[in-house]
Amino acid sequence: MLNWFDPLTAALSAVVLPIGYFLIRRLVKFLKEHASELLDAVFFAVGRVFRTALMRRVSLRRYCRTLLGKSGNRYLAVPGRTSVLLETDSVFVPLRFSKKMGSQNLMNEVLGKGLRVRIIGDPGSGKSSLVKKMFRQMLSQGLHGLPQHKLPIMLELKTFSPPDLAEDLLGKWAYGELRRAVAAVEGFEMEKLFDVYALGRGVVVLLDGLDEVAGDVYPRVATAILELSRLLENKSDGNSVVLTMRSQFHQQIGEHFDDGFPMVVQIQPFTPSGIYRFLGNWPFDDDPEAQVTRLYSELADRPTLREMCSNPLVLAMYVASDVEGRHDGGAPDTRTAFYSNVVEELLVRRRSRQLGSQARSMLREQRETILGRLARDNIADPAQPANSLSWSTAIEVVRDVLQASAEVAEVEFLRILNETGIISEERPRESFRFIHLTFCEFLAAREFAQGITGGWQALRDLQKAFAKSSQAQLRSRLVEVIPFCVASTHRSERTDALIGLAPFVDSETLGRCFLETQAYDLALWADYRASEEKALESTPSDQWDEDWLRRLHLFSVVLSDEAEWRVLFNREDDGHKDEFFATLIRSDKSRLSRVFVTFARTDAPAAFRLADAVGMDLVAERPGLIIASFDDPAFRSLAIQKFEALRPTENTKKLEQWSIVLAHAGMTSEFVADELADRDPTPLQARVNGSLDASSRWYFDGKPPSAETRSLWSARRILGPSMYSYALTLVITRRLPSPFGTKSEATGIDLLATLVPPGRLRRRWVSVSLAFLFLTAYLALYATVVLPLGKVSELVGMTIGGAFAVLLYAVLALVAASLKYPSARRFSYAILANVQPPWGDEPWRRVFRRIFLIRLPRLVLRRVKAVGVQLRRDTFVPPEVATAADDERRNTVRALLADNDG
Secondary structure (H helix, E strand, O other): OOOOOOHHHHHHHHHHHHHHHHHHHHHHHHHHHHHHHHHHHHHHHHHHHHHHHHHHHHHHHHHHHHHHOOHHHHEEEEOOOOOEEEEHHHHOOOOEEOOOOEHHHHHHHHHHOOOEEEEEEOOOOOHHHHHHHHHHHHHHHHHOOOOOOOEEEEEEHHHOOOOOOOHHHHHHHHHHHHHHHHHOOOOOOHHHHHHHHHHOOOEEEEEEOHHHOOOOOHHHHHHHHHHHHHHHHHHOOOOEEEEEEEHHHHHHHHHHHOOOOOEEEEEEOOOHHHHHHHHHHOOOOOOHHHHHHHHHHHHHHOHHHHHHOOOHHHHHHHHHHHHHHHHHOOOOOOHHHHHHHHHHHHHHHHHHHHHOOOOOHHHHHHHHHHHHHHHHHHHHOOOOOOOOEEHHHHHHHHHHHHOOOHHHHHHHHHHHHHHHOOEEEEEOOOEEEEOOHHHHHHHHHHHHHHHOOOHHHHHHHHHHHHHOOOOHHHHOOOOOHHHHHHHHOOHHHHHHHHHHHHHHOOHHHHHHHHHHHOOOOOHHHHHHHHHHHHHHHHOOHHHOOHHHHHHHHHHHHHHHHHHHHHHHOOOOOOOHHHHHHHHHHHHOHHHHHHHHHHHHHHHHHHHHHHHHHHOOOHHHHOHHHHHHOOOOHHHHHHHHHHHHOOOOOOOHHHHHHHHHHHHHHHHHOHHHHHHHHOOOOOHHHHHHHOOOOHHHOOOOOOOOHHHOOOOOOOOHHHOOOOHHHHHHHHHHHOOOOOOOOOOOOOOHHHHHHOOOOHHHOOOHHHHHHHHHHHHHHHHHHHHHHOHHHOOOOHHHHHHHHHHHHHHHHHHHHHHHHHHHHHHHHHHHHHHHOOOOOOOOOOHHHHHHHHHHOOOOOHHHHOOOHHHHOOOOOOOOOOHHHHHHHHHHHHHHHHHHHHHHHO
């Protein structure tokens, strides 16, 4: 009767049901109390997603598009007699930093995670240009909706003027300023755009020019920046702040930002390749390539000037003055004239433009007097290290010049340090230095020439004393000062100064004096020229070292300058230069060639100029030197110009020599191959190549690069007609010899010669025909087998249907392979010739590459970069290293050839 009763179930019910009822009651009560908060959280999350998407699509694009069109960040102003505006996007050259990261890497770090970074650098090192470039690049990313984009905001701190508020309120004020800066752009709910990014994906705040802030408001500005940084950090970990200032200013206030901005990077000077790249980006009016080569060669002739031009501002001023000079004859043609312009720009004009004040001649006179006296005393005192000056001495000089107290003098000296940037503090309140030794030497020379009576005589006596010293550094201390001084001396005294100083200087210093004064009508010039020719010609060829070559180079530059002077002053050309170099070559031409190897490593463009001067044909006699130097952009540009200058009627021997150089240089470097493949064939190439059998051509049909529409699948990318492919064709077809003479190991050209030339491969119509044939065969088979069957059993129908489905997939694969195989084949041949096609990283591209390259030789599948062959550079590396490298390359090439044969 009680069979239905289960004691265990009853016990569990008695315990579990009350507990469950209790928990449900508590849950209901909790939901009643917190339902609104939960709904708010859900709606907030959903609304945030939709709001972000709306802001990104409408407001952000409007913001980015508007600011990209603003001239303030679109252009970079180059100071000069007339301001030059350059496009930021086109002229900017990536900078190098002290932490071994380029400007692109820095921006990637800023975008990837919230950073607080200080960017410091000397005046004109490119801080403001870098900020503008980063700003515009981030705007472009936002405009196109790239995944890593953030909201960029750029502010010039000289316009940043916080009110007198408490510290915690200054941060909120600065945050409001950012919000108002975004809202100032007309668009849909721009203030909310800032809020969305500041609380989510992140904003990047670019604060430029802390050193330009006025002294009375600096404490509030610094506090506002630090408080703003903390506020943004608390709102989102994606927010970043970038702060720029001069290195000199950072030495004084840097510790204030150590906690808030822990990361510090310093901008490094341009390298020679950076200088060339900047020149290549300059918008010249006519024949840009020739102008770039000329300017780079001029800088190569003046190493100290080239070193100064490693500063982007100085380089830009140099180019701008050259461009202006070509139009109105006002370009500085001596180092002294150019340094005078740069010093005036740094001392007065640039800061006056930045702060909105008027530059006055008396301000330059005051600052040049102070700095000139300090520089002269430093150079003249053998006990002082060159360009390491005493702080206390500086204060005394300022007191004497301004007739002021020590406190006022120190304030004024700090103003000079901060506003000009021409000097920087070494040890706080102990010592300072000029940002470059040449500035110290130039200002000291100006002080000797113009600041004191009998200045050049005092410099002569000083040189006499230094020349007797046993210390090599002291004997060479005035080698830069003397040419500057002679050139800065009044014209009425310049001849006396040059003649008076000549007996006490070496030939190199005297040659520089002639370059600066251009006093080639003096008898002293004839004496210098005769003695220099005798010294160079009498040196045994086994002593033709780098010092001898440097001396030869300087003398060549001076002779070229004298030749220009003769034309300008209507003097008859005596042909002395050609006669001297002809005599020098007749003495030992082969050993001079060996010296050129060393010279090309340090100043490659001058190798061509000296080769022309001595009558050496580098292409015929030293092709390996040209190939090894092709990585230098200036040398490469000059070499290509010489090749393009060959007349269409030139004999084929010269073309063959150049083809060897171009083909092997391209096989050595991807960059060189791509550049050569971007150039049209020359008329001489077209004439000779037209006589070759079409089946032997090492390029595919197409248009030359200048006529081809640039796209992902352009002619250059698939090895079309170009300067490079024509050179490869000639070298492979005529089996031209290696540029390094007889050798047993194979080269990259030998590997290409084992393959079928692209000109002999079947055309695309063959592949299309095969695809059509496959489809036709499938349809015919289907019509023959399936349609006549009529009604069949289910099992038979499924079997036949499955078989034809598999067959259909196979036919479609064959059709796709037939259609795509020619393109894959063209890309593969481009890879073999070291011209890199646009393989992407997307998975489907990787699959495409592996599927449609499978029918090519296994050599192609190795994807050997430049066919794994680097040309020997015996003169640039130790013999044992070259031998080991040759052995490794020989074994690699043999293995590849064996693999290809198999």
